[in-house]
Amino acid sequence: MSLEYAPLIAISLPILSSFLIPIVGRCRPKFRAYISVLAISVAILAILSLLPTILDGGRLHLTYMWAERLGLEFEIYADALAVYMSLLALFLCLLATIYSVSYMAGKEGLTRYYSVLLIFSGSMAGVFLSGNLLQFFIFWELMTISCFLLVLHFQTGVAIRAAYKYFIMIHLGALCLLTAIIAIYLNVGELSMATLGGLLATANGGWLTATMVLTFVGFGVKAAVVPFHTWLPDAHPEAPSSISALLSGIMVGTGVYGLIRFFYGIFGFPYAWQSTIITLGAITALVGVTCALAQVDIKRLIGFHTVSQLGLIIMGIGAGTSLGLAGALFHLINHAFFKALLFLMAGAVIYEVGTRNMTRLGGLRKYMPVTFVCGLIAAVSISGIPPFNGFFSKAMITKSVFDAGYPMLSLVVIVVSIMTLLSFTKLLYLVFWRQKTSKVIKSRKKVPILMKAPMIALAACCITFGLFAHWPLEQIVLPALGGFNLGTAPVYAPSIFDPSLMILLSYAGIVLAIVIWLKRRSIMATVHRFAPLSALYHCVKSEWWVDSVYLKFTGAVVSGFKGGRRVMSGHLRDYVAWLIAIFFMLLLYAVLL
């Protein structure tokens, strides 16, 4: 097998074997999971076979002629970023599939679940590896739609609503993206990623700005940038936990990947936008983390943390330096690990106890110690406590934002870290620590090894990427940035004992968080006593009213259209009268001109 077909196999094998599952699943139900695991593993091996080339600093640009008359090519553009991201995606898919063998056992519709999961993983690899904007969009849509089916999987009323919302919002974004791609094609006449970069770097003009805005919106919806984030906290809790892990771990990451690809690789970074992007990222981070503080639903809380962490990543991207981009990418990888781990942890809790409401949980650490330890590791990673992995990437983002000239916004990262730490203290305390044990526990099932193993693997990744942070930085993040012309500014690799201001501040933040947690009762009392503070509290409680604004807007649109019903009287005579009248008008128009 030559290298040429490896990316093709990685994309097509999962998608093709998804068609096998309904056939096999009919007579051998167990084989559905085996086939999924096997197909994804082979895809991972195929990607791994690309690694030697990538590590040598090379990149693959393969074209397969497909429809000659239409000039369509199937293009693979595999540089280090694409290969590492698709490797990460497939790795998480593999873990999620293994996890769902036990987690989904005995549930209905498993044939659909596994086959759609396979399509999802294959299309994600396709998104990362495709070297053609049109092809990128096709895989993007395939990913979106298969993800819609996965969110929908349990088919409860809430799940259907959430999936519907996800579908509409993401597709509005995808429409923007498609418009942007068409605009690029109309103006440059080229869709290949390999050649586009040079073409657009020198171009300027209004259309470029419009295209960039559309692209930002298109990817921003996927990456849950603030006005467009409301699908995320709805869709994540309703999906099966293994799927939430994928959604949060890597699918939102495709939005970030797209932003990096377009804004660094194709357009060239717009430094005029620096402040806008960083501010949007900061707002996203703050909104996400404040909403997370107010949640009682365990998965919804973790979902809001996804919003906030993505905000941090967007800040890193917005800095526009190699340090910021490296931080963003590193944080994206770390986020994939600890957020997937958190969702798998939540899934284990739900599996054992059967509820997502944290107020009804408690004292679980004695019953599920492995889950507790994994959750603890993930929580300290996401809160940026050294020496776990979140700390390093957050420090890099903070420093890059500071260096870019936004010291106030770099403080936001610290604030977000404090609040993250607080909300995870709350989560761990409510679920695992406090003495109150809920009644549901007595009917508990034991968490099987197939669910523990992915969690342990992810926790190991978190620890490894934290303790030996230089290794992934040098081997993964820096080669991945090699494709973009960002100058040769040295990437600052933070260490725990670095006496710089940012590091000291983050230590101070940890201390502050502990103090706030210990004094939480008196602080809450103060909040309720002061009017402005309690107003703020209500804002947070109602998730900043973003959703209700949307609902108001759509309600206005719908009632506007209801006026049109009067024209539809239901009598054929009236319709014919309209036709004739309009015909006369057209005739008059034709005569007058």
Place this chain on the structure above:
Amino acid sequence: MSLIIQTVSRGITPFIFVYAIYLILTGHTSPGGAFAGGVAIGLLIVLWYAAFKLSTAERRVSCFTAHAGRILGLLGFLTMGTIALLLGKGFLENFLPKVAGHLTMSGVIILLALGVGILVGCETVLIFYYLFGRRPKGERR
């Protein structure tokens, strides 16, 4: 119905059927075509109904058969298009060799015509059955 009508319709049935097939399969060399042939097949059912009873017609072509046939026709049409797509041509493009005037060498036209003919015939049969309130087995009332 009278014996004469029954006998005549029994005798004429194969001829109508052959004519319908002729219309479908030689649509590219002579007048006719898939639509006319398809509806002619559907008219056979009307003939059987008029000469015998509805149950006789249903025994020959059941509602279920008609359903299967129309799905088959549509799928056949789409499959032909998709095969062309996979071969790198446009959707529904003629990808087989073709010789003008040859009875079978007109590329996919003849296959598409077969699909359309089956579909239209089965649709006609179904329209007829539905108007009589019949529905395929297993379909919920």
Place this chain on the structure above:
Amino acid sequence: MEILMGFFFILVIVSAVAVAELRDLLAAALALGACGFFVGILFFLMMAPDLAIVQLIVEIMMVVVLVIALARTHRKSSEPESAKTTLALGVIVACVFILFSVAVVPLMTEFGSPQYNPEVSQRYIDEGVENTGSQNLVTAVLLDYRAYDTLGEIVVLFASVLGMSLVLRKVSKRMAEGKECL
């Protein structure tokens, strides 16, 4: 030829008026069948044998459908509109007719001498046989050049029969008992 065509055109219009004015719905359905039959003959006269075949066969099926439907409902047409309304609407229709014939018909190309679009019709005529291998250009257009149209058409047919199965879901009692209604 011209006279023959004119004759059939007159027959078409006469039978159309009969369709409009007959109070018996069954008779009107038969008149509609006659009208469609004459239209088919006109197609034949205007060098469209494919169309003539399709029109005749479809017309037979249409009459069958209408007759079955009338057997399931009733034969007698409902009350006509009042004379005043009829007159007013008739005047409107006459206005439409006059306006069209004065304003639109003179703009059209002379009957019998059309100008083919060189990109579409003329190309089909010139290259159709060698492009598609089909001598019958109508089939060539239907199933090769414009197979998309045909796809859309069969999907419409499919959907309309699906719609019929939905609309006629509730079977009347007489039919559920297995009795035939004709």
Place this chain on the structure above:
Amino acid sequence: MNFPYLAALALFSVGLYCILVKRDLFKIIYGICLMGYSINLLLISLGYVWGGTVPIISGSSTAVPVDPLLQAMVITAIVIEFAAVALMVSVAIRLFEQYRSTDVKKIRRLRG
């Protein structure tokens, strides 16, 4: 000499009259059928050539064939019209079963 156009127009007017004036559902369906015929006739007469042949090319005849494109379109139109009529008829049957009448004035609750 545009009499086919005028005849098609007249047929169209009869159909229009039918669906405007008549109150019976079946009459309206007939009117729609008539309008369909008129459009088909109009299209075919637009493509007709004096002395033209059928658009079936055999050997090397020099005669001008009539327009095949319009004929293909009209075939499509005929079949779709048939499907539409079948659907309309079934709706009419359904309405009759509901209201025991096919008079549009007596059928209520049918407005959008």
